[in-house]
Amino acid sequence: MTAPCDVAVIGAGPAGCATALAHARAGRRVLLLEASRRPPTRLAGEWIHPGGIAVLHRLGVGMPAPLSRPALGFVLHPEDRSPPITLACPRGGRAATVRHCELVAALRAVAADHPAITLTLGARVTSIRHTTVVYTREGGPEQHVRAGRIVGSDGQASLVRRAIHSGAPATTTPATTTAPATTVSRTAGVLLRGLTLPAEGYGHVFAGGPGPVLAYRLDDDTIRVTIDVPLSSRRSPDLPSYVQRGYARFLPASLSGPLCAALEQRAVQWAANRIRLRAFHGRGPYALVGDAVGTCHPLTASGLTIGLRDAECLARTEDVAAHGRRRRAAVRAHEHLAAAMHRIFCDPGRPTRDLRRSMYAVLRASGSERERMMRLLCAEELGLLPLAGAVLHVAGHAVRDQLVAGRCRTTWRTSVCACGDYLSWLRWMSRPPGHSWGW
Template structure:
């Protein structure tokens, strides 16, 4: 194999974006992908405005008609409450099946003269000195990029004793055909079931349903009845009927909702991008946007150490936001319920806080001060709710206040992505 200046492992959205970004600065790149057929894969399908803007800065134009634009989210609290609209502050997101994203970026990489695409071989090893093995051949290059996902072979080679990611929940995915959404142009979050249901259009005739399913789900023999019985009643009628048919037909795909801190972006001459560097719960839909921003940051950095420091710093706020969103929408303890009540009240009545929440969620705002300000407002509302709640006695209020204190300590601490009840596995988030 001809030796390039950089070898990128993985030709998904993360790898293609990294190859295109490096090529844009004049680097000759070999892009290696062992599994060229990606159709039907249950993976990232949502790109926040920050990712769309980053692709534009890299000279990437997404084909018109292949992607569905999104203006934000609609949260459906259930129990008869009206939905809460959460529009993006600026720009819009795009959605499409994962293989459409990957195919569009791979096609652009093929058209780039300084990117060589090699399909079939697998990069199986890498060292901090820039040695890597592709299809049994040992190569020495100035830069190796691991863009090969959560199960990255490059990451495993660099950090051989690393703990595995922490699994937070299961994600069940279905694609429904020819079904309407309550409001087009938005992602919909339906609450009331065992976990949130995130529903959005990925093509003119296709709607994606992602269910956050607790780890305590029943086994394979009962899980279909569980999904139908526990989630269907919280979806609109037409969507619920299509969902029921899909579950009964066995069209459900499964994925693990995992957390691994984005604190290890490589070593020596090896850089990690996208989920290879770390991942958060998919409910926040930050995965592909993080990957594109990693790619842009890698190409912009003057050296690899600068890239690692910059992306570690930039990842701290988004990963806390993703962890907090998942916990506040799924927690059933007193503190989480009070925080959810406060958050929904702020979103309904305070346009500034609503906009700030969306900037944080969409990775447009990564300053700690912005997160602290948002958390302070939400916590103050939760405290007021706990004190005023006439259904609670003094002991209940004290328990809620104690829970809020622990919640805030968790959010500020090093174990932020792991539910408190599972901190026995905290080593998985403390290092690489």
Template sequence: MIGAGPIGCAAAIAFARHGATVLLLESNPRASERFAGEWIHPSGVQSLERLGLGALEAITENGPRRGFVVHPEDGSEPIVLPYPDGMTAASFDHGELVSELRRKAAALPGIDYVTPARLTRLSPAPAYFDSNSGAEIQINAARIVAADGRRSGTRRLLGLGDGSVGISIMGGIVLNDVDLPAEGYGHVMSGGPGPIMVYRIGANKVRMCLDIPPSAAGLRRDTAALHDAVAPVLPAGMAKAFAVSLKARKPAWMETRFQTRTEYGRGNVALVGDAVGCTHPLTAIGISLGLMDVEALLDSADVADYARHRRTAARVPEMLSNALYQVFSENSYDTVAIRRSMYDAWRTSAAERRRTMGLLAATDLRGRSFATSFFRIGFTAARRTVGREARAGHWRGARHALSAFASWSTWPLAGLIPGYRKIPAHLTAPRAGRPG
């Protein structure tokens, strides 16, 4: 097992409990201290329970998470989006979860936890470098499972390389002694340099995740400018706590990246979690997908069988993450129209709230659910915008609007066509301007 983060530890424990003898390698034991995923959707919570890890203290001490609250940029009433059927998620401190999982793994007789140690080669025979002894040690393994993250060294050794593309920059900062507008929910706020996500990770700790585009990268160094850009979109109590935290420490920054989840390994080497692929953290799907990878691998005859299953199952969560980030982060006129249409749909339709949250929870993996939701929201936005231009006699503007919205039509199509993987437009082409 390569990598002792949350997914690697969960996999090691699961395989050991199924009778395997596991060598668990971690190259950088302090990596768990970095800013990383801290939300597990209901699908991931269910995976933990089936893997026998549902009682982890780090994910139960904060209580269940019931969904999200979206705060529109126009200052209108927040929109509450509960998970369907009473399902719940979990949020936690990343370092605390990893520490607990490593302790559990190291305590199992079937697991040999070695750190610091890194995989050095896969052929002609797998081997790792043990920093404690300074020796390269050969491995005799029936299967190698790599959970070594989005910069996976195992992926490179397989010849797959890093095909990821940068999206934005995200900063994480802890706010102390602050109440959330709705406890038990994650909060997503629009109107800043980029979307903001806020959720509780401890009795007195709230995590704030600040997304900024590369064009605003200077905000990483200028905390006064960062405060002025972010504070106006926060509730008063949260803005005050944000100012206090900024005076004490700078946010921990990371680059967000996208890599499609199509490569799951070769031969007897399986990739799981971010080693397969990654999306923007706004939808917080990463850990849940990784846990579902582990479950699927346990139930698969071989790596090829595992890959066939996961390519299909992970397609819709990946597309949803890409689509929602594009809708929340861009401010072209067509994107703003779609965002407003989405807000309206969530406010007025219980069925749309349910469908969106089933997709976000990754308990609904059906392409037609994604297609239905996106078509209805997009069609309403296009009809309103084109109709407004036409009623005003702006025929050129109406044609331009139709052209701009046509680029969005491929999103619902992607949901209906098996194997179609939609890449975010902002990673591949510039957006059209406002109709004139």
């Protein structure tokens, strides 16, 4: 039996390392277990919003310049070639981009140096029995450790999540906590070198294709490009021609040519975009953080920031249920926004196109709306009212345009039908968490 600890954290990704550091800074003895000895090289989060940067600073983790790049916000490029819309980080804050593997390596190094944290790499957890974690190291004998709190930061297929539900009576496990994640699209990720972005220091979102394209700088020579690919599309062999047909004309020539060339060379990584509402954060001595809780569409680039905030919030309380209530309230508006952004950039229907044009007009005309949009995007709004205000502003603009069009170009019946379509959109947006996000 390994010596007992106050907290056992399973998974030493960004959320797991932050969880270990936050608990250690609160005076707890922490065992941090990770199955892999090396940082992951898969396509994963590389953007940290200002709120996530603030958490890292409070945990004593800096973002060294050689590993990260500061980011000022996003630039949205409409498909009609109208002027781009700059969305700066809220209140003049700064985001950062960093390769996922380098972020993980840096966080593990900080955790390993903390005297209250025991980082064990190559430790594969095989079971959780009440408050005892059972694991093996590189095929060796089973080791057992008792912990006052067990935290699952082990991703979407969390062993801790499964262990919680396997030991709970069906009557105490709501369907929203056990529902499987829904795959809504796929992301193709490509690294391009030796190129410049239309405006350096920003992430760039290009609309118009079957899904949005996001591009941002990782280092002096490297740009990351991610393409949201619908599930209905064919995969790898036809991807270059698919991107050429569906996306390239909406990208600047400086990006589209190198992107298609990289795809021709199969220099692409894939990730499934899965949605699981963050309705369950654990119970009793068991807690979940990061992707183990749930995920939203990656267009909002919020996964790292939300996971870091989970970690800090959890370490401040002994009550996992209260922690879950706070975190659900903190991300509810953001989850609705993420679903809306996925639909507004991917749904080819006419009502969505109208609303997208209205969104462009509203954001272009109003600095306060741009600020509100970025607060929602960065998960800094704690209630649904700001989201409702933003949505109603866009919908009202679309209705006004339709009524004007009814007087000038189309029949009133057409305008009334269009307004009915917008109302259906609003009903879709207003559904409570736990419903399918399909449209």
